[in-house]
Amino acid sequence: MSRFQVVSGKGGTGKTTVAAALALALATEGRRTLLVEVEGRQGIAQLFEADSLPYEERRIAVAPGGGEVFALAIDAELALLDYLQMFYKLGSAGRALKKLGAIDFATTIAPGVRDVLLTGKACEAVRRKDRQNRFVYDHVIMDAPPTGRITRFLNVNDEVAGLARIGPIHNQAQAVMRVLKSPETAVHLVSLLEEMPVQETADGIAELRAAELPVGRVIVNMVRPQLLDGESLRTAAGGRRKEIAKTLTRAGVTGSAGLVRPLVEQAAEHTQRVALEREQRAVLAGLGLPGYELPLLGEGVDRGGLDDLAAALREQGVGQGESGRGAGS
Numbered sequence: 001m002s003r004f005q006v007v008s009g010k011g012g013t014g015k016t017t018v019a020a021a022l023a024l025a026l027a028t029e030g031r032r033t034l035l036v037e038v039e040g041r042q043g044i045a046q047l048f049e050a051d052s053l054p055y056e057e058r059r060i061a062v063a064p065g066g067g068e069v070f071a072l073a074i075d076a077e078l079a080l081l082d083y084l085q086m087f088y089k090l091g092s093a094g095r096a097l098k099k100l101g102a103i104d105f106a107t108t109i110a111p112g113v114r115d116v117l118l119t120g121k122a123c124e125a126v127r128r129k130d131r132q133n134r135f136v137y138d139h140v141i142m143d144a145p146p147t148g149r150i151t152r153f154l155n156v157n158d159e160v161a162g163l164a165r166i167g168p169i170h171n172q173a174q175a176v177m178r179v180l181k182s183p184e185t186a187v188h189l190v191s192l193l194e195e196m197p198v199q200e201t202a203d204g205i206a207e208l209r210a211a212e213l214p215v216g217r218v219i220v221n222m223v224r225p226q227l228l229d230g231e232s233l234r235t236a237a238g239g240r241r242k243e244i245a246k247t248l249t250r251a252g253v254t255g256s257a258g259l260v261r262p263l264v265e266q267a268a269e270h271t272q273r274v275a276l277e278r279e280q281r282a283v284l285a286g287l288g289l290p291g292y293e294l295p296l297l298g299e300g301v302d303r304g305g306l307d308d309l310a311a312a313l314r315e316q317g318v319g320q321g322e323s324g325r326g327a328g329s
Contacts, residue, residue: 002186002216004126004179005141008150009190010200014221016043017301017309018190018294019143024310025318027067031138034125035060037073038118039145044071049303055079057125063310070137072125079117115156120172123179147189147204154180154187155211186216191284193220193277198284205287218284218291225295226274292316 005022009015016037023035034057037044045053048060053073061069128136145153157173157180179185187208191201201218208215284291294312297305314320 002184002214003135003137003139004123004185005139005216006144006150006154006185006187007141007190007219008144008147008187008204009219009221010148010192010197011146013190013192013197014301015146015190016041016143017047017306018188018219018221019141020044020047021294021306021309021313022188022318023069023139023141024061024063024306025313026139026141027061027063027069028314028319029065029067031063031067031319032136033067033069033139033141034137035069035071036122036125036140036142037071038122038142040073040075042073044073044143047301047303047306072121074118074121076114076117079121082121115153116173116176119154119157119180120176123176126179126184144187147200150187150204151207151211151213154208154213158211181212181214183214185214187213188216188219190219190221192222193280195276195280198280202283202287205289215289218287218289220281220284220291220293222296223293224273224277292318 007019027033
């Protein structure tokens with residue numbers, strides 16, 4: 001898989017959970033992943049039942065085989081201080097600007113600047129190497145903004161590179177776009193088998209392709225099991241109450257007459273849901289992208305649930321055949 005995995009999705013689809021599960025799935029057999037948060041919600045810390053993440057890379061989990069998951073909550077103000085120090089060697093002058101409120105002003109009044117800093121910090125982690133010229137992280141996974149603004153978020157450096165024709169800002173923006181538009185990167189979209197998330201996923205894919213950003217996979221989250229087989233679905237759809245009552249009686253269920261109506265109603269609802277999900281799955285299949293499916297966890301997602309989702313991804317091939325950290329080009 002690509003070394004930089006960007007995870008987006010409509011609000012409510014569980015993209016943060018999917019990003020965390022993907023990081024765990026990829027961090028197997030000694031590999032290292034970095035899970036990056038850019039929206040300031042501390043959702044990653046909550047999922048891993050950890051303290052709020054500071055602006056530093058911190059190990060938050062160990063995966064099967066000794067792999068490690070690190071996490072980073074990127075703070076735009078501190079990232080700007082890093083940027084000023086890296087390119088302009090401002091040092092204490094940069095810290096003085098922060099005290100004066102100039103850093104907060106710059107990242108608030110110009111949202112594009114904020115996105116440049118967030119994407120730039122993540123891409124720096126993708127490119128970073130150790131003293132042996134090996135990549136520090138095998139994979140970097142970003143819990144990115146929602147589908148509605150993911151293309152603008154990732155493509156902002158193209159706009160900045162066009163505005164700043166020369167100098168370090170231009171060079172930095174171009175370096176970030178080289179990562180984002182390369183085979184190193186894949187943008188995954190998380191969806192549910194519901195009409196609105198599926199439509200937003202289709203629209204998001206079209207926008208990413210138009211911007212020449214590399215689309216990865218569609219990850220269908222919270223998939224519920226089909227409880228009835230084909231014949232049972234047909235029986236429920238037909239409302240064949242007498243047959244259901246006889247079946248309950250043969251099974252020795254007492255008070256079966258009073259159970260028929262609520263059972264028929266629930267079965268009919270289940271039948272309608274299955275039909276809708278089949279329609280939406282067909283729409284997603286028509287997008288021509290490979291995908292993964294993750295089950296609905298009835299008790300919610302805790303640390304154990306994350307491990308279960310990561311295991312489901314590994315069963316579908318995530319992390320298989322991956323090599324450890326190697327020298328980069």
